Amino acid sequence: MTTFDLADVRRFTADLEARMNQCDHGEGMECANLDGTLRHYAELCCEFCRQVRQWGRAIFYGQAAFDPEVEKLWLSEGIELYRRACDLWVYGQEMQGECFVLENGAALGSALWRLDRMLAYWVSPKPATAPLARHGVATTEEDN
Numbered sequence: 001m002t003t004f005d006l007a008d009v010r011r012f013t014a015d016l017e018a019r020m021n022q023c024d025h026g027e028g029m030e031c032a033n034l035d036g037t038l039r040h041y042a043e044l045c046c047e048f049c050r051q052v053r054q055w056g057r058a059i060f061y062g063q064a065a066f067d068p069e070v071e072k073l074w075l076s077e078g079i080e081l082y083r084r085a086c087d088l089w090v091y092g093q094e095m096q097g098e099c100f101v102l103e104n105g106a107a108l109g110s111a112l113w114r115l116d117r118m119l120a121y122w123v124s125p126k127p128a129t130a131p132l133a134r135h136g137v138a139t140t141e142e143d144n
Contacts (some may be wrong), residue, residue: 004055004064006073012051013077016044020084038092038104041085045111048081049118056125071124078119085112 002008023040025030044058052074058064089112090107 004058006067006070007021008072009070013073033104035104038108043089045085045115049114054072059125060128062127065104082115
């Protein structure tokens with residue numbers, strides 16, 4: 001994404017939703033088995049976190065304006081992604097046996113932890129402000 005305006009973020013979240021739905025319905029090769037689905041959701045969680053961080057940086061650097069509707073969309077989509085990925089992770093844990101380990105369960109667990117921290121400690125981004133002088137500015141030779 002480049003502008004992080006409402007239309008841009010809507011396109012991203014609609015694509016994310018479509019990719020979740022596609023995987024949930026067993027479409028595509030990346031979700032052909034449970035381990036592949038776990039990996040796919042881990043990638044979606046990481047991509048979501050990466051885009052939210054870029055949005056926050058763009059606002060901080062003054063490259064994008066803060067829009068509360070965009071923030072609301074990020075939060076609602078993040079919560080939905082987290083809910084669906086958690087359900088999948090729990091299902092993956094239930095399917096593992098003593099002799100069978102789903103390798104991508106740990107990747108999804110890690111991605112979920114990062115997504116949870118992002119959502120639980122959400123802070124609305126703000127533009128940077130110039131630092132103020134720590135000492136009074138000297139105006140004459142005597143002030144030094």
